[in-house]
Amino acid sequence: MPARQVLCPKCKSPVIAEIEQVxxxxxxxxxxxxxxxxxxxxxxxxxCGTVAQVPLxxxxxxxxxxxxxxYVPPELGLSRDEQEKAVGPLLRQAMKxxxxxxxxxxxxxxQYVLSLRTLQExxxxxxxxxxxELEAQEKRMSLLSRLISASDEARRQILEQEKxxxxxxxxxxxxxxxxxxxxxxxxxxxxxxDAIEKLLREVTPLGQILEAEEEKARRVQEFVKSLPxxxxxxxxxxxxxxxxxxxxxHLALLTLVFPAILDYPVLQALQEVKxxxxxxxxxxxxxxxxxxxxxxxxxxxxxxxxxxxxxALLEKALELRKQGKEEEVHHLVHTLARxxxxxxxxxxxxxxxxxxxxxxxPERLQAFQALLDEIEAHALxxxxxxxxxxxxxxxxxxxxxxxxxxxxxxxxxxxxxxxxTQILVDPGDYPKEQLERLFRFLSREVLKRQxxxxxxxxxxxxxAGQEKGEPTKPEGPRILRPxxxxxxxxxxSGPKLWTPS
Numbered sequence: 001m002p003a004r005q006v007l008c009p010k011c012k013s014p015v016i017a018e019i020e021q022v023x024x025x026x027x028x029x030x031x032x033x034x035x036x037x038x039x040x041x042x043x044x045x046x047x048c049g050t051v052a053q054v055p056l057x058x059x060x061x062x063x064x065x066x067x068x069x070x071y072v073p074p075e076l077g078l079s080r081d082e083q084e085k086a087v088g089p090l091l092r093q094a095m096k097x098x099x100x101x102x103x104x105x106x107x108x109x110x111q112y113v114l115s116l117r118t119l120q121e122x123x124x125x126x127x128x129x130x131x132x133e134l135e136a137q138e139k140r141m142s143l144l145s146r147l148i149s150a151s152d153e154a155r156r157q158i159l160e161q162e163k164x165x166x167x168x169x170x171x172x173x174x175x176x177x178x179x180x181x182x183x184x185x186x187x188x189x190x191x192x193x194d195a196i197e198k199l200l201r202e203v204t205p206l207g208q209i210l211e212a213e214e215e216k217a218r219r220v221q222e223f224v225k226s227l228p229x230x231x232x233x234x235x236x237x238x239x240x241x242x243x244x245x246x247x248x249x250h251l252a253l254l255t256l257v258f259p260a261i262l263d264y265p266v267l268q269a270l271q272e273v274k275x276x277x278x279x280x281x282x283x284x285x286x287x288x289x290x291x292x293x294x295x296x297x298x299x300x301x302x303x304x305x306x307x308x309x310x311x312a313l314l315e316k317a318l319e320l321r322k323q324g325k326e327e328e329v330h331h332l333v334h335t336l337a338r339x340x341x342x343x344x345x346x347x348x349x350x351x352x353x354x355x356x357x358x359x360x361x362p363e364r365l366q367a368f369q370a371l372l373d374e375i376e377a378h379a380l381x382x383x384x385x386x387x388x389x390x391x392x393x394x395x396x397x398x399x400x401x402x403x404x405x406x407x408x409x410x411x412x413x414x415x416x417x418x419x420x421t422q423i424l425v426d427p428g429d430y431p432k433e434q435l436e437r438l439f440r441f442l443s444r445e446v447l448k449r450q451x452x453x454x455x456x457x458x459x460x461x462x463x464a465g466q467e468k469g470e471p472t473k474p475e476g477p478r479i480l481r482p483x484x485x486x487x488x489x490x491x492x493s494g495p496k497l498w499t500p501s
Contacts, residue, residue, distance in 0.1 A: 004017070004019050006019060006043065008045035008048060008050055009052050010045065010050040010052070011045060011047055013046075013047040015045050015046065017054060018042075019041050019056065020034075021056055021057060021058050021090050022059050022061065023061065025061065025064070026063060026098075026331065027097065027334075029338075032123060032127075035058075035123060036120050036124070036133075036134060036137060037137055037173055038116060038137070039173055039180075040053070042054075042180055043186075044148075046186070049149075051149060055073035055076055057071065057073070057086045057087050060119060061094040062123075065127070067122070068091075068109075069111050069119050070087050070091070071112075071113050071115075087110075095107055117134075117138075121134065137169065137173075140167075140170045141173065143158070143170070144173060144196075147159070148196070152195070155196065155199055159199060160203050166200055166204040171206070177189075177193055216249055216253055217257075219250060220250055220253045223245075224254075224258050233263075233266045233268065237266060241273065246284065246288070251291055251292075255295050262296055266292075267293070270288060270292070271285075274286050274289060303346060303349075307346050307350045310336070310339055310343075310347055314336065314351070316332065317333065317336065317371055318368060318371060321371070322367075333374050333378055336375045337375050338379075340375055340379045381411070382408065382411035382413075383411040383415050384411070385408050385411055386412065386416060387411070387416060387419060387420065390438060391430070394435070394438065398441055405445055409449075413446065414450075417439070417443060420438065420439050421439070424439065
């Protein structure tokens with residue numbers, strides 16, 4: 001959600017908060033959950049300390065269910081005419097986002113509701129969900145609001161009394177507010193939320209479970225750190241079988257932290273201990289070996305299911321495009337772009353499978369490649385496109401870099417510098433000297449761009465610079481097309497270059 005300046009509902013002081021007024025499920029996958037939780041447009045005033053929801057008109061739009069809801073907080077005291085003036089631009093925005101063929105009669109009759117509760121109930125009613133879910137979420141939000149405003153002593157007492165309300169959904173809500181506070185730089189609210197999280201770990205059953213899980217994770221991390229370099233599989237298995245915390249829970253975490261435990265040499269070393277070790281070691285090796293094989297089997301099954309689901313989406317998008325249903329294709333492209341970002345290896349496997357099926361159909365293969373271009377364009381931010389191109393030309397001189405910056409000028413932002421800074425912390429295969437040279441170059445270019453924009457009355461210089469060249473295909477990390485080889489590691493390929501956490 002975009003950050004903007006609003007007034008504190010209590011003392012009217014200006015406050016920076018993340019504000020959203022149009023919740024459209026087509027473009028905000030989280031729109032439903034945000035509205036149902038009530039955890040949106042939250043601010044904490046640095047002057048009076050008030051934590052509250054900013055009272056602003058909002059529009060909720062779910063075109064799949066033909067649902068267009070409008071809520072104007074009564075505390076705004078707007079007349080009917082004033083409400084329509086305030087809501088008009090929001091409704092036009094929701095309608096503008098729909099293609100003409102999707103604009104149906106329901107858009108001409110938005111449903112006004114008198115309370116946020118009624119808005120939430122309408123959403124649930126359209127989805128066939130009981131009101132109990134909404135009531136439970138309201139209780140969680142109320143509890144969190146009380147905890148934020150309470151003193152340290154009162155917080156402990158409240159949590160002890162209401163510990164049954166602290167479930168995973170409550171933690172999700174707490175995590176979201178922590179994200180909002182961090183995004184807006186609200187240190188006071190973030191400190192209070194962090195204190196609440198620390199306390200609930202002490203006094204609630206779920207918190208104690210989380211503490212136990214984190215203790216297991218710490219043990220696993222310590223075990224991995226204790227391993228010397230160049231350890232043979234046989235020596236590793238010996239250490240593993242002597243580890244005092246060897247059980248299924250710790251093993252499961254170890255497979256995540258140290259995936260080499262699933263490699264064939266380790267499994268072979270376990271097999272040798274099963275056959276030649278002492279009675280005690282044979283029993284341990286047998287149990288560990290069986291567990292690891294089960295993990296591999298489940299992982300392979302999960303991977304195949306995920307790949308096939310992506311294959312189905314890709315083929316569906318191609319079929320819909322063949323039928324001329326571009327709006328539905330557009331929706332699938334957004335879904336597939338998110339999948340490419342979150343599960344790139346599964347996505348690449350799916351691309352390979354679909355590409356093989358289309359090898360003997362040149363026209364369909366061409367359409368498939370065009371679809372992949374669209375998915376890639378949606379998956380990459382402007383900063384990621386520029387950074388990918390620069391990292392692929394890391395050894396080039398500044399003249400090449402300037403040409404790339406000109407092609408991808410929209411990615412030349414302060415956020416790009418933040419991404420490069422994160423890569424500098426852990427450069428991996430990239431030469432650190434070259435990365436530092438790139439960072440200095442980008443710092444100068446970002447500064448020059450910001451100065452130019454500041455001097456422009458309406459950003460004309462920036463827009464003109466972007467319009468000089470034709471749009472170009474991103475030169476950075478990309479989807480591998482059917483028939484292309486996987487680039488060797490360390491050559492600037494793969495999503496790792498453009499999705500730094």
